[in-house]
Amino acid sequence: xxxxxxxxxxxxxxxxxxxxxxxxxxxxxxxxxxxxxxxxxxxxxxxxxxxxxxxxxxxxxxxxxxxxxxxxxxxxxxxxxxxxxxxxxxxxxxxxxxxxxxxxxxxxxxxxxxxxxxxxxxxxxxxxxxxxxxxxxxxxxxxxxxxxxxxxxxxxxxxxxxxxxxxxxxxxxxxxxxxxxxxxxxxxxxxxxxxxxxxxxxxxxxxxxxxxxxxxxxxxxxxxxxxxxxxxxxxxxxxxxxxxxxxxxxxxxxxxxxxxxxxxxxxxxxxxxxxxxxxxxxxxxxxxxxxxxxxxxxxxxxxxxxxx
Amino acid sequence: xxxxxxxxxxxxxxxxxxxxxxxxxxxxxxxxxxxxxxxxxxxxxxxxxxxxxxxxxxxxxxxxxxxxxxxxxxxxxxxxxxxxxxxxxxxxxxxxxxxxxxxxxxxxxxxxxxxxxxxxxxxxxxxxxxxxxxxxxxxxxxxxxxxxxxxxxxxxxxxxxxxxxxxxxxxxxxxxxxxxxxxxxxxxxxxxxxxxxxxxxxxxxxxxxxxxxxxxxxxxxxxxxxxxxxxxxxxxxxxxxxxxxxxxxxxxxxxxxxxxxxxxxxxxxxxxxxxxxxxxxxxxxxxxxxxxxxxxxxxxxxxxxxxxxxxxxxxxxxxxxxxxxxxxxxxxxxxxxxxxxxxxxxxxxxxxxxxxxxxxxxxxxxxxxxxxxxxxxxxxxxxxxxxxxxxxxxxxxxxxxxxxxxxxxxxxxxxxxxxxxxxxxxxxxxxxxxxx
Numbered sequence: 001x002x003x004x005x006x007x008x009x010x011x012x013x014x015x016x017x018x019x020x021x022x023x024x025x026x027x028x029x030x031x032x033x034x035x036x037x038x039x040x041x042x043x044x045x046x047x048x049x050x051x052x053x054x055x056x057x058x059x060x061x062x063x064x065x066x067x068x069x070x071x072x073x074x075x076x077x078x079x080x081x082x083x084x085x086x087x088x089x090x091x092x093x094x095x096x097x098x099x100x101x102x103x104x105x106x107x108x109x110x111x112x113x114x115x116x117x118x119x120x121x122x123x124x125x126x127x128x129x130x131x132x133x134x135x136x137x138x139x140x141x142x143x144x145x146x147x148x149x150x151x152x153x154x155x156x157x158x159x160x161x162x163x164x165x166x167x168x169x170x171x172x173x174x175x176x177x178x179x180x181x182x183x184x185x186x187x188x189x190x191x192x193x194x195x196x197x198x199x200x201x202x203x204x205x206x207x208x209x210x211x212x213x214x215x216x217x218x219x220x221x222x223x224x225x226x227x228x229x230x231x232x233x234x235x236x237x238x239x240x241x242x243x244x245x246x247x248x249x250x251x252x253x254x255x256x257x258x259x260x261x262x263x264x265x266x267x268x269x270x271x272x273x274x275x276x277x278x279x280x281x282x283x284x285x286x287x288x289x290x291x292x293x294x295x296x297x298x299x300x301x302x303x304x305x306x307x308x
Numbered sequence: 309x310x311x312x313x314x315x316x317x318x319x320x321x322x323x324x325x326x327x328x329x330x331x332x333x334x335x336x337x338x339x340x341x342x343x344x345x346x347x348x349x350x351x352x353x354x355x356x357x358x359x360x361x362x363x364x365x366x367x368x369x370x371x372x373x374x375x376x377x378x379x380x381x382x383x384x385x386x387x388x389x390x391x392x393x394x395x396x397x398x399x400x401x402x403x404x405x406x407x408x409x410x411x412x413x414x415x416x417x418x419x420x421x422x423x424x425x426x427x428x429x430x431x432x433x434x435x436x437x438x439x440x441x442x443x444x445x446x447x448x449x450x451x452x453x454x455x456x457x458x459x460x461x462x463x464x465x466x467x468x469x470x471x472x473x474x475x476x477x478x479x480x481x482x483x484x485x486x487x488x489x490x491x492x493x494x495x496x497x498x499x500x501x502x503x504x505x506x507x508x509x510x511x512x513x514x515x516x517x518x519x520x521x522x523x524x525x526x527x528x529x530x531x532x533x534x535x536x537x538x539x540x541x542x543x544x545x546x547x548x549x550x551x552x553x554x555x556x557x558x559x560x561x562x563x564x565x566x567x568x569x570x571x572x573x574x575x576x577x578x579x580x581x582x583x584x585x586x587x588x589x590x591x592x593x594x595x596x597x598x599x600x601x602x603x604x605x606x607x608x609x610x611x612x613x614x615x616x617x618x619x620x621x622x623x624x625x626x627x628x629x630x631x632x633x634x635x636x637x638x639x640x641x642x643x644x645x646x647x648x649x650x651x652x653x654x655x656x657x658x659x660x661x662x663x664x665x666x667x668x669x670x671x672x673x674x675x676x677x678x679x680x681x682x683x684x685x686x687x688x689x690x691x692x693x694x695x696x697x698x699x700x701x702x703x704x705x706x707x708x709x710x711x712x713x714x715x716x717x718x719x720x721x722x723x724x725x726x727x728x729x730x731x732x733x734x735x736x737x738x739x740x741x742x743x744x
Binding site: 048051052053070073076078079080082083084085086087088089097098100101102142145 | 311314315318322326516519520521523524525526527528529530727
C-alpha cells in the first residue's frame, strides 16, 4: 500500500525545548491513522508541521510523494483541538468564507454546503449567528468546514470532544464513510476506545520521540503476552487453582460469566501451546471459557509510555 | 494562492456591519454637532443681551469716546455724586458703572478709574474699556505736551518686511502661521487615526485569538496574508467611518445653523473688534497675504506627501499594533506594550509643535523628520515650509524600509503568538519568538 503522507526525521525546537525529535511517520493511503501520545508529547506540533503552520527545523514531509508546498493546504482538512468560529458571523457566510479560503469557488461551495447541511440536518441554521448555537452545534459546523473541500487528507484532533453520544456516533460514521470514499484520516486522541474502534494504524509519540508505529493488529500481536483467560468448573476450586498453579503461571482474575467457575489468567511460556493448556484443562473439569488476552490500545499505550 | 482580497472583504464587512461601529459612526457627529449647537446657542443667548454701562466722567476728558454699539450702550451720568450714581446703577440693574474722577494730572487720574458692578465684569468688556481710555488719555497727554496730533498721525509709518526666497517665492508672517496650521492639522489627523484604528486592529486580532478560530484560518492562509488583510480591511472601514463623519458633520452643521438660526460665527465683542480691525487698510493687506499664502503652499507636493506619509506611518504603527494583538490574550495585557508605541507618537507631535514652529529646517526637526517612527508626523509638519525633494524621498524610503522590517517582525510574532494561549508574554519571550 502506498503512503499518502510521509514525515521524515522531522525535528522542531522552541528555544531550548525540543518538541519533536527526528519523528518519522508513514500514513498509508485510505487508512485511519491514530496519532497517540500523552499530553505535551508533540502531537499537535507534528500536526501543525503537516499543516504548514509551523516550519520544521529539520526533516521534511511528503504528501503523495511531493514535498509539502503551500498549494497543498487545499488537499488537507484540519479540525484543530483549539477550535472556534467567528462568534458574531452568520453560519452560512462564515462557512462560505472558510471554504473560499480553502480554494473553492463560491458557487461550488454553496452546492456542497447544501448537501452537507441537509445530510447533517442543520439546514435551518444558515442565518443564525454562531453565538446563538450550542457548543455541539458549532462543532458540527466545524466538521462541515473541515471536510467541505473534499481533501485527500483529513486531520482530526480530538474530534469527539463536546459531542453527545448520538452526535459522536454520527460523526464517527461520517469519518468512516469519508475513509471508504477514499480519504485518508489522521486521528489524534486520548480516548482509547475510539482508537480501538476506528484506527487501523497507530503511532505513539512520547516526550518528542516516536516510540511505536504500525498496524494496530501487528502491534497488538507484538504486545500480546501469551496469556489466556480461562473459566473452569470444578467442585473444589481452591484445590484446582493450586493444582493448575503448580504446572502453569496462573493468577486469579475476574470477568463476567453466567456460572460460578474458577477464573484464571494463565501465561504460557514459549514452549507451551494453547492446545496443551486446553487439553490439560479438560482433564480437570468443564471448561466454560477459553480466550486469548489481546492487549487493548489502552494497555499498549500505558505500557509503551512506562517502558520509555 | 492569494486570499488577500477575500480577507480584506470579510474584515471590512464585519467591521462596518458591526452594530457598535454603526452606532458610533452615526452618533459621534450628531453628539459633536449637538454639543457645538448647545454651546453656540447658549453663548448667543448671552451675547444677545445688550449691556448698558453707565459712565460717570468727572474729568470730562473722555466723555465723547463712548459710542453706542449693537451690544453695548453707554449711559452718561451728569451732575451726580459717585454714591448717588452707584445707587442709580444698582437699582436700574444695568451692567455696571465706570467712574472717572477729576484729578490734577492724567497719571494721578488713571490710578483712580474704577468699574463698579454687581458681579465680576467680563474680561472683554474691561479690556475694551481700557483700550478706549488708554488711546484717549495718550492723545490728551500728547496735546498737553504741545504735540500736534494730526502731524503725529501723518508721520506714523508702518513697516512690513516682504519676504522672498531666493527662487522668488514670496512669503510672509501670515504665511508661516498658515503653514504651521496646515502641518499641525495633518500631524494631528495622523496621530488620531493611528490611535483609533490601530487599537481597532489590535482588538480584532485578540478577538480572533479568543474565538479560537485562528488555527483553522492559519491552516488555509499564510499568517502574513491574514495580518495584512486585517490591517487593510480595518483601515478601509476606518476611512469609511471618517468620510461618513465628515459628510454627516457638514450636513448637520448646515442644517443646525440654518434651521435654528444660530450663526456659529456670531457677533461677539471680540468679533466686533476683529471686524473693526479688518476695515483698517493694513489688515486688509494681511488678508490678501493670507490668500496668497494659500497659493504659496506647495499644494501638489503637500497632497502627494500627505497621502504617502499618512499611509506609510499608519501602516508602520498598525503592524506594531497587530503584533501586540497577536502576543497577548486579552486587552488588559496590552498595557505593557502600549508605551513604546505611544511614546514616539507623542514625541513626534511635541517636536512638531515646539521645534518645527521655531525652526522648520533646524537640526532637531530635520533629524526627527528622518527617523521613521516620528517622520510621518514631523515631515508632514515641515513640508508646508518647503522641504527639498531629496529629503522627502529619502525620509519616505526610510519609512518604507522600516515598515517592511516591522511587518516582518510583526509577522514573526504573529505566527508564533496567535497560537500561544494562556500566558502573558514578556519582552524576552517576544525576542525568543522571533528566532523560532
